[in-house]
Amino acid sequence: MTAPKVLISDKLSEAAVQIFRDRGIDVDFQPDLGKDKDKLAEVIGQYDGLAIRSATKVTEKILENATNLKVIGRAGIGTDNIDKPAASKKGVIVMNTPFGNMITTAEHAIAMMFAVARQIPEASDSTHAGKWEKSKFMGVELTNKTLGVIGAGNIGGIVCDRARGLKMKVVAFDPYLSQEKADKMGVEKVELDELLKRADFITLHVPLTDGTRNILSRENLAKTKRGVRIINCARGGLVDEEALADALKDGHVAGAAFDVFSEEPAKENPLFNLPNVVCTPHLGAATTEAQENVALQVAEQMSNYLLTGAVENALNMPSVTAEEAKVMGPWVKLAGHLGSFIGQMTDEPIKAINILYDGSVAEMNLAALNCATIAGIMKRANPEVNMVSAPVIAEERGVKISTTNQHKSGAFDGYVKVTVVTDKRERSIAGTVFSDGKPRFIQIKGINIDAEIGEHMLYTSNEDMPGIIGTLGATMGENGVNIANFTLGRHDKGGEAIALLYVDDAVPGPVLDKLTATGMFRQVKPLAFDVA
The missing domain is CATH 3.40.50.720 (NAD(P)-binding Rossmann-like Domain)
Known part of the structure; x- marks a missing residue:
């Protein structure tokens, strides 16, 4: 795995530079680069992180070139020199150090x-x-x-x-x-x-x-x-x-x-x-102790985020401690998968998103889980979206976000249910994390299932009747598509039924056409999930 790369474009203490090095981060210390905005714009695309004080101006132009940037760390409180809306749209976390000075x-x-x-x-x-x-x-x-x-x-x-x-x-x-x-x-x-x-x-x-x-x-x-x-x-x-x-x-x-x-x-x-x-010339934070404190603090915060996913003192993203990041990791993945399912299944504009947290997950950092869910939904329209930019995009589109949390009410220790509302319909999906740390889909459209989540999947809906399993299995087999996992569910006998197939490779278009041509399915939808 390639080490994250951080640029320090303002004067920062050598002790702070050493923190990055000690944590295994490739650090480029150029304390005068921030004054040359054209040069900064030219090189910023090489870096995962940018550590600054007040001299560097992080403008929209700089951010346009920041193709790999994930985090900006400001050694100090004020972030007037950072275009925070542009950073949020770009999906870049903006951190400061509010306590050091x-x-x-x-x-x-x-x-x-x-x-x-x-x-x-x-x-x-x-x-x-x-x-x-x-x-x-x-x-x-x-x-x-x-x-x-x-x-x-x-x-x-x-x-x-x-x-x-x-x-x-x-x-x-x-x-x-x-x-x-x-x-x-x-x-x-x-x-x-x-x-x-x-x-x-x-x-x-x-x-x-x-x-x-x-x-x-x-x-x-x-x-x-x-x-x-x-x-x-x-x-x-x-x-x-x-x-x-x-x-x-x-x-x-x-x-x-x-x-x-x-x-x-x-x-x-x-x-x-x-x-x-x-x-006085903006001396509020100008003591030896304060300058050292904020420099060390921003180096630690940026290192923690780039290496562990911990988010501290962020201005455009909910804070997540290193301990929370470890516990929440599988739930963040689940939230993203739930959102991704909804996003891939929904063609019309979304008016509202409601996220229900039940049981143990309701005690977690819900703001971060919300961001992961919204990002999953928005990725279909914009693959570059992430947990930082997704809420901004949703707000710009007028999507109303609501959250409900409740005590354990079902068979699972905890679960998440996502419902979206459009002008035409409501669509919902629920999931949980099993003891093995793997996310599962447990309910779609109110139909209970138990589906392992894979990179390539196929969703079908139909009237409950004999022959569905045979048709799916035969069509997949005849066309060389291997099924890793097959999940079925229905409301009532003879009512609406669904199938969710986890397959080794993406289902080719001609195979989807063959399934549709049988007339047995109301919907045939290929799905893809980032399970890395």
Whole structure:
């Protein structure tokens, strides 16, 4: 088996490079390549993985050439430099390292808050210039001041903890913060308008999304307390910088400290050269410890995925631990086979997909199993689809996905049932994994069966009557098609019946025509499954 090949196109520590080598991965360390987008586009097709920081821009053009790429690993939190929708459509997993630089970024926010509260940079410049302007730099204390934290997740939560240690009162706005968690953190959960009205300092710790862009707009800045100080060490674009500059000039905002800007590298900005504005060049994660941590973390995550299928900290794919990957492997295969059967049997557009999980499988990582099922269904229309791109394609086509899980209700320890809905019909199939680890089909259209799954299969449906087995067997034998496994099932005597044949080779078209010509079968359908 050929070793996976990874390109590192930004500066990463040698220890991280060595992790790839120690895991048996062929690593190509070119730390300046990310700056040359044309060269990157030229060579990216050679690699299974791409490890980056912020210098490499993974655009749609780059991804178009990434014919073998399976995973992009960003050493850090922000992934604004990756076209994630394009990566998802291409079936490429995008990972980041959200925990490696949390403390560093939170500490920088606290440092920036001190700096703007005491005008430290300006006072330092003045003193270096030989001035002694002690009375000019009158600051404010943090003790007993109210800190408004917008976004109380990983980094925001650390900021809340440090601020409480400084004896500040902390109010937090975060739609995902529960009252129970807020109580545990020792902060007051409030709505945004309440935070703006009460806070002496405001610090932002949210990602840049359509919902958070300009969350501190001109309108919201006008709602803040006069004399407020604003800190942004999260993402550029969260604050209307022009509006903030105006509020600083008229004295409504007393100071600001920014580590991130709407355009970076920031050569010009409305906040530059204003009094009591502290600016740093995106240093939130810039400590020796953080840079090493995220580099090592991304190397481990990418290695785990390429070698074991474990998915950690992915932004466009459900996470699957290495332990889950081992246990779920047969069930992921089953889910793909169930989806593939449905996809091959369905010619009309699919409106909805319902996936039922029963028994032991209902306790597994259902999000990953959903992705495998949807990928199986979509592969007929697009053979390049995979577990990453399938949900995106389904959503684009307006297919509604629903999931049901229930306690053990049948003869099997666990099973999966997939039902698709079209304008014409509903079609369903169920399967399980036996103790030998092999997936089986156990029900088609409500008819119970026990069918081993092979690379080449033949499905037929007919009215239950004598002669079906003989006709199938004779036709296959006369044309040199060897049957490895033969499964039959029916609803009732004389009712609808089905047969599922596992054959050594694909059934030739003329043989299918002969079966159809007998007039005994309602449907004759060759099937193919990836059983590797």
